[in-house]
Amino acid sequence: MIAKKEYYYGLDQLRALLMLIGVLTHAASVISPFYRWDYHSDRYQDALIHNIVHVAHFFRVEAFFLIAGFFSAMVLLKKGKHYFLKGRYLRVFMPLISSILLINTFEVWFVVRHDITPWENIGIGNFIVHAWFLLTLMIISLVCLLPIDKFLDYLSGFNRFIKLGLFIFYMYLPFGIKFVLNMFVPMADHPLFYSFYGYLIEKTLYYSIYFFIGYIIYRSEAVRIFFNKKTVKALLWGITVTGLTYQTLTIGEAKESLPFTMRAINVFIQHASAISVSLLLFNFFFSASFPPSRSVAFLVRSAIIVYLFHHPVLIVLGYYFDVPGMTPFVYFMILVTCGYLLSFLSYLIINSNRLTRFLFGLK
Numbered sequence: 226m227i228a229k230k231e232y233y234y235g236l237d238q239l240r241a242l243l244m245l246i247g248v249l250t251h252a253a254s255v256i257s258p259f260y261r262w263d264y265h266s267d268r269y270q271d272a273l274i275h276n277i278v279h280v281a282h283f284f285r286v287e288a289f290f291l292i293a294g295f296f297s298a299m300v301l302l303k304k305g306k307h308y309f310l311k312g313r314y315l316r317v318f319m320p321l322i323s324s325i326l327l328i329n330t331f332e333v334w335f336v337v338r339h340d341i342t343p344w345e346n347i348g349i350g351n352f353i354v355h356a357w358f359l360l361t362l363m364i365i366s367l368v369c370l371l372p373i374d375k376f377l378d379y380l381s382g383f384n385r386f387i388k389l390g391l392f393i394f395y396m397y398l399p400f401g402i403k404f405v406l407n408m409f410v411p412m413a414d415h416p417l418f419y420s421f422y423g424y425l426i427e428k429t430l431y432y433s434i435y436f437f438i439g440y441i442i443y444r445s446e447a448v449r450i451f452f453n454k455k456t457v458k459a460l461l462w463g464i465t466v467t468g469l470t471y472q473t474l475t476i477g478e479a480k481e482s483l484p485f486t487m488r489a490i491n492v493f494i495q496h497a498s499a500i501s502v503s504l505l506l507f508n509f510f511f512s513a514s515f516p517p518s519r520s521v522a523f524l525v526r527s528a529i530i531v532y533l534f535h536h537p538v539l540i541v542l543g544y545y546f547d548v549p550g551m552t553p554f555v556y557f558m559i560l561v562t563c564g565y566l567l568s569f570l571s572y573l574i575i576n577s578n579r580l581t582r583f584l585f586g587l588k
Contacts, residue, residue: 234517235510236292241528243289246281247355248535248568252560253278255543256553259477263332263354263536264341264543271553276473283472283495284502286358290432291503293362294439297369302444306370313366320586321359324533325352327584332537339544349420355536361428365436377441399430400492404485434496435503442507449511452504461501468498527572530585534571539564 254262257279258270300309329352336342342351353360380388403422412419442448451457471494480491515521542563546556575581582588 233511235513235515236295236507237525238515238521239506239510240289240292241525243285243292244528244532245524246285247532248539248564249278249561250282250285251355251536251539252557252564255539255560256557263336264540266543266547266556268547268549269551269553269556271557272477274553274557276476279476280469280473283469284499284506287432287435287499288503288506289358290362290365290435291439291442291507294436294441295443295507296439297366297436298440298443301369302374309366310370313363315583316586317359317363317366319584320529320533321356321363323584324356324359328533328537329354329356332540335537335541335544341540341544348416350424353424356533357424357428358432360424361432362436364425364429365433368433369440373437373440374444377437377444395430396434396496397489397492399427400489402430403427435500438500438503439507453508453512458505458508461505464497464501465505468494468501472498526576526587527569530572530575530587531565531568533585535564535568538567538571542567 251262253275254260255264255266256269256271257265257275258272259275297309300312332354333347333351336351337344337347380391383391406419406422410418442452452461475491480488483491539560542560546559546563551559575585576587
């Protein structure tokens, strides 16, 4: 366990950066030729812009949960479960509920009102949308109220091969459960069931891997030293470059229709590259000395609001700016620039009122 340093500004800044990048990735999704996002421009499509920006999508949220696990372990071990749970209520649960009721409900109204999505196609996912990470973080946080430390201490008694086997089993658990479920409860016939399964179980299992990696990193200095070795870093870089390149080259493939073996291999590549990037980012920002400044502090404080508000902002901007006479790059840059400006403006408005600060988890 770490005892000397009280806080880690570099990791706080990395967490904010990962949220702020969401504006870029979702703006790129608007012009993606590979899939239809919540708003999709048929006029402006660009594979190159999408692929360059979309690389972050392969590790961004995973790295966020790893950092969340690190900070959660710090709070739990230093402050206790009551303080931790109170913080989760104020900083996670309240923004989740407020986002669903105030932001995402407006988004549903807008896409239905402007014939972007028919009302009959609106489901529970349209009200949760990008706030799902708060729901997942809240569920994992409740799991932390269980005797997690005793369980991790128990696992530490096994040899490394058994631990590796258990880790791989857990890594494939959400994929395996969904595969077996689909044999008895076909996805095409039960969309509501799989929507609940996806938000409540599948995402929790998937991202808890990264959360508890971060949790273990805080608890164990030996683990941090291991991942900081030059040979281990070189291996992580190799996996990162190989995994991200492969996933970028296969973006256009219908991965759900691939044979079972290929889908299983893709799951391994996805996790291996995401874990590698997340650990490299963690090591860099953990060790780096980034003195806090007013501008950086502003970005850190505003990141959660920018992330929650940018989603409907990009949909509205994408709809109204989708007119002839531009190139995909110009259209993309307009979405990004105006998306950031309006989202930061939303933060200033939210931060100016005591009630809205409470609703959206600002201190």
